[in-house]
Amino acid sequence: MTIAPVLSAADSKQRIADTTHELLVEADGVPDPRHQELLDEVVILNAPVARSIASRYRSKGVDPDDLEQVAYLGLVKAANGYRLDAATAFLSYAVPTIRGELKRYFRDCAWTVRPPRRVQEMQGSIAAAEPELIQRLGHVPTDEETAAALGTDAEEVAEATSIRGCFTTLSLDAPGSVDGGTNLLDTVADSEDGYDLVENVHTLTPAVATLGDRDKRILELRFRNGLTQEEIGHELGVSQMQVSRLLRNILEKLRSSLASTH
Structure with a gap:
């Protein structure tokens, strides 16, 4: 063998x-x-x-x-x-x-958040040098010790180490409190359609106020009551074609009024 x-x-x-x-x-x-x-x-x-x-x-x-x-x-x-x-x-x-x-x-x-390239490169140099420094020193090196090993200033090392969290993001399922009763998703504000509605009403009110009574009535029937153009025509005693033309003119007036205020 x-x-x-x-x-x-x-x-x-x-x-x-x-x-x-x-x-x-x-x-x-x-x-x-x-x-x-x-x-x-x-x-x-x-x-x-x-x-x-x-x-x-x-x-x-x-x-x-x-x-x-x-x-x-x-x-x-x-x-x-x-x-x-x-x-x-x-x-x-x-x-x-x-x-x-x-x-x-x-x-x-x-990077999740992109720091300046100078800081990114310093972070890479620190990451490469740190294991050897820990082994040689017997402890996690201070900013001054790392700076001395890299031939740079302690301030630059401190700036680079402060952005280590830029490599990762927290999951929305992560605990949002110490007791673990909620997660981060529970603490994120939901979008609220009501705010948009308030803003739209506040913006449109002055423009609508300049319209005549019939134009306001057409807007009410169309956008508040949800009537079709044909139903509005029956309500006002005009044709569907006329309602379409009236609506188009009304909306054009509103657009012009809003454009002039911005």
């Missing part, structure tokens, strides 16, 4: 790096579809790296699956954009590409 040797983490990474390079070399010399098949193998082989980078951006209000998809997109871009004549290894090119894709996603797609 042959026992396969157990590879160390370093050996495993080196083997992945060597295989990746071999795939990229082969892909460089063949056309599609084989070219793309080889690049797909590169992506699959290095997918754990993309997942690892995406995991560092969790707990920021974005679904983990979305983060992984964005990281995979960055890996795909890296596989397609890497040049064999570059002096750097593939992962040295891929890791910044994946991080850049994640930062762009947070900057452009993940």
Whole structure:
């Protein structure tokens, strides 16, 4: 029986790096579809790296699956954009590409309320640096400690950390009070048609007051009593055609009167 040797983490990474390079070399010399098949193998082989980078951006209000998809997109871009004549290894090119894709996603797609781009970019830098600082310091870094690590001012860090809630919105089903007896939806004011009615009446009253008695009577029969034009004609002793013309003239007068007051 042959026992396969157990590879160390370093050996495993080196083997992945060597295989990746071999795939990229082969892909460089063949056309599609084989070219793309080889690049797909590169992506699959290095997918754990993309997942690892995406995991560092969790707990920021974005679904983990979305983060992984964005990281995979960055890996795909890296596989397609890497040049064999570059002096750097593939992962040295891929890791910044994946991080850049994640930062762009947070900057452009993940904000509920959109702060200035300067603040968004600072938020991304803080999110990337914070895990290392926590591990090194043994506690959540202060604004001053984070600013020192990033080479910026504590005021900028404080401004960026204050908008972390912009990544998420509260569900309307979330508790609206401490006792949990209501949810946020219960505290949201409902639209009230009565307000619109009051405003419309207040606006129309001066215009209607300028109309003659017959015009007011026609408006009352049509819009208050709900009569048809034919029924109004019977009521006034005129034809339906005349009622239609009268209504059109009345409404035109009202529109003109309202337009002149605005």
